[in-house]
Amino acid sequence: MSTSRRDLLSQSGKWLFLTSAAQAALEFVLAGNAEAAPTYNMHTHWWAMTIDINKCIGCGNCVRACAEENGVPKGFFRTWIERYDVPSWEMEHPEVDSPNGGMDGFPEKPIKGKSFFVPKLCNHCAHSPCVQVCPVGATFETPDGLVLVDEKYCLGCRYCVQACPYGCRYINPKTNTVDKCTLCYHRISKGLTTACCEACPTGCRTLADLKNPKDPVHDFLRTNSIQVLKPQMATGSKVYYRGLDGSVR
Template identity: 55%
Template sequence: MDETQSDAPAPAPQPAPEPVGRREFLSNALRLGGGVLVFLAGAPALGEGPVAEGYDWTQHRYAYLIDTEKCIGCGSCVRACKAENGVPDGFFRTWVERYVVSPEASHVDSPKGGLDGFPPIQTPFTPTKSFFVPKMCNHCKETPCVQVCPVGASYRTQDGLVLVDAERCIGCGYCVQACPYGSRFLSPTTHTAEKCTWCYHRVTKGLKPACVEVCPTGTRQFGDMRREDDPVRLAIAHGRVSVLQPHLLTEPQCFYLGLDKEVR
C-alpha cells in the first residue's frame, strides 16, 4: 500500500476508518459481557472468620489409623458413633466387617454393622484366618464424592475432612454412588447425604472422634499430620500402612495397619 501511495501523483486522502460492522460489534460486546460475568462470578466472597473459637483450621491436617490386628469386633465404635451423631437406625457412618477366609473361599459379614457385636459363626469351609476390619469414610484427598456433587454441598476442608452441607444438599445421591467405600447414605429423616465427619464438633474442640475415644484396644487412632510428634503421624511415616482400594487413586486419609488382601 505504501509503495502504491508513493507512486501516486497526488497523496490520496486518508481513507475513513472502517466502520465497525454489526457482526463484529456484537461479538466483541458479547466477549466483553462474558468477561464481566466471569469476573463477577469469580469474585471472592467476604466474611471469612475462624471455624470455631480458638481453632485455626490451617494448623491441622487430620489422619486416621486403623490397626486391624488389634480389633476384637466389639462394636463399641459403632454404638458410640450412633450415640454421638444420632445416626438413623439401619444406617452407619462407621461399621465393622468380619472376614473369615480360607485359601479356597471367604465369607464377609457385618450384622447390623457390628452395632451389637458379632455372634459366633459357622462357615461351610474351614477358615485359616479371620479378622475384623473397621470401616468408615476415608476422607480422601482426591475424593470422587466432592467431584460429582452438582451443587457444591460436598467439600473438603483445609484441615482434611470431607463434609456435607445439608443446607445445600439436594439429595440427588450422586455422591452415594460415587463413593467406592460405601461410606455415604441418604438420611431417611433429612433426605440429604450423610457421612462420617470425624466428629468435627469434637475435633475442633481438641477431643478425639467418639469411635477413637471408646475403642478399648487402640485399634482406632486419630492424629494430626501437622504435629511433629504425633503418634499417628509417626506410625504412618515409619509403619507399613496401606489404604483401601489404592488403585482408585483417591488418596484416602484413613490408613490401615495389617490389612489383608481380601479386604476391599
C-alpha cells in the same frame, strides 16, 4: 399515573443495578468477620485416622458410640465393622458379614480359614470421587482434610452415594439429604478425639493429625506396613490400616 415503556425499563434497570451493588457491598462488609472460630485454626491440621487390624476385637463400641454421638438413624452407619473369613488360598472370595454393622457384636460362627475384623468409615480422601460428582457444591474437602456435607445445600440427588467406592454415604431418611462420617468435626475442633476412638477399648482406632510433627502417627506410618483401602483408585484415602489383609475389599 401512566408510565411509558421507556420509563419502566429505565427505572427497573436502575433498581436492579442498585440492589446488586448494595448486595455486593454488604457481602464485602460481611466477609470481614466471617471466620468466627478464634480457637480453632483449620489451616494447621490435616486429619486422618489409623486402624490397627490386629487390635480390633469386633466389640461394636465404635459403631454404638458413633450412632449416639451423631444421631445416626437405625439401620444406617457412619462407621461399621466387617468380619472377614478367608479360605486358605481363595483370597478373591472372602466371606464377609456385618450383622447390624457390628453394633451388637458378632455371634460366634465356625470359620473356614483365617478370620479377622475390619472397621470401616469414611476415608476422608484427599481426592474424593464423591466431591467430584456433587452438582451443587454440597459436599467438599475442607482445608483441614475432611470430606463434609452441607446438609442445608444438599439436594439428595445421590450422585455421591454412588460415587463413593467405599460405601460410606447414606441418605438420612429424616432430612432426605446425604449423610456421612464427619470424623467428629464438632469434637476434634474442640480438642477432643472422635467418639469412635474415645469408645474403642483396645486403641485399634486412633485419630491422627498429619500436620502435627509431634503426632505419634508419623512413627506409626514409618515403622509399620501400612495399607489403605482400594489404593488402585488413587482416592488419596487418609484412613491408614496396619496389618490389612489383601483379601479386604
